Amino acid sequence: xxxxxxxxxxxxxxxxxxxxxxxxxxxxxxxxxxxxxxxxxxxxxxxxxxxxxxxxxxxxxxxxxxxxxxxxxxxxxxxxxxxxxxxxxxxxxxxxxxxxxxxxxxxxxxxxxxxxxxxxxxxxxxxxxxxxxxxxxxxxxxxxxxxxxxxxxxxxxxxxxxxxxxxxxxxxxxxxxxxxxxxxxxxxxxxxxxxxxxxxxxxxxxxxxxxxxxxxxxxxxxxxxxxxxxxxxxxxxxxxxxxxxxxxxxxxxxx
Numbered sequence: 505x506x507x508x509x510x511x512x513x514x515x516x517x518x519x520x521x522x523x524x525x526x527x528x529x530x531x532x533x534x535x536x537x538x539x540x541x542x543x544x545x546x547x548x549x550x551x552x553x554x555x556x557x558x559x560x561x562x563x564x565x566x567x568x569x570x571x572x573x574x575x576x577x578x579x580x581x582x583x584x585x586x587x588x589x590x591x592x593x594x595x596x597x598x599x600x601x602x603x604x605x606x607x608x609x610x611x612x613x614x615x616x617x618x619x620x621x622x623x624x625x626x627x628x629x630x631x632x633x634x635x636x637x638x639x640x641x642x643x644x645x646x647x648x649x650x651x652x653x654x655x656x657x658x659x660x661x662x663x664x665x666x667x668x669x670x671x672x673x674x675x676x677x678x679x680x681x682x683x684x685x686x687x688x689x690x691x692x693x694x695x696x697x698x699x700x701x702x703x704x705x706x707x708x709x710x711x712x713x714x715x716x717x718x719x720x721x722x723x724x725x726x727x728x729x730x731x732x733x734x735x736x737x738x739x740x741x742x743x744x745x746x747x748x749x750x751x752x753x754x755x756x757x758x759x
Contacts, residue, residue, distance in 0.1 A: 541673025599648025
């Protein structure tokens with residue numbers, strides 16, 4: 505019994521210490537469904553009440569599915585939708601974005617844009633408007649976490665997110681997280697494991713914030729969820745490569 509009490513105390517203390525770092529100075533909690541701040545001009549973030557709560561409510565914007573209120577993936581998808589006009593397919597958890605997402609899709613016309621992945625420790629500096637992906641953590645983050653990098657300063661990044669905590673933001677970002685350049689690589693330092701960051705490859709600057717024309721075109725979809733052809737094209741490419749490899753091996757052995 506005593507051992508169980510010590511273990512419970514350790515977990516509570518550990519969670520408190522972890523969440524005490526890399527957070528905004530303001531620690532005033534907001535109730536569930538309350539706006540805690542805005543990032544990138546117009547993308548509001550909502551309080552989930554506490555980071556272990558999972559609601560049975562779904563978030564939609566202009567009839568397009570964003571996710572479960574108010575989880576970190578919901579915010580990442582909604583930020584991409586509002587600021588880039590893009591979205592991505594359903595995933596099990598935020599950490600799975602690192603392995604399962606290779607492209608995002610523009611909702612208006614289903615055009616695919618690749619994602620470039622930079623592992624933590626990459627020789628490339630963290631980039632603004634990238635998705636920061638956390639790995640799973642047994643203690644407090646069984647699904648991982650995702651945040652949006654909304655500013656990059658000389659030694660810290662600023663991120664926007666939901667469900668890291670329930671505090672009101674003090675500015676147009678949720679937290680500042682330090683990073684440093686060590687042994688040829690940029691490392692973002694946080695108390696949870698960071699897989700890296702992902703950026704949309706858009707050399708012609710074709711992913712833009714939603715405007716009235718694009719919103720009107722999206723509303724013409726009659727509220728239907730987008731068919732993610734990007735993910736299907738990836739699957740077809742992988743299947744095609746597998747079939748080609750199989751045929752080559754068969755020819756070699758038949759010879």
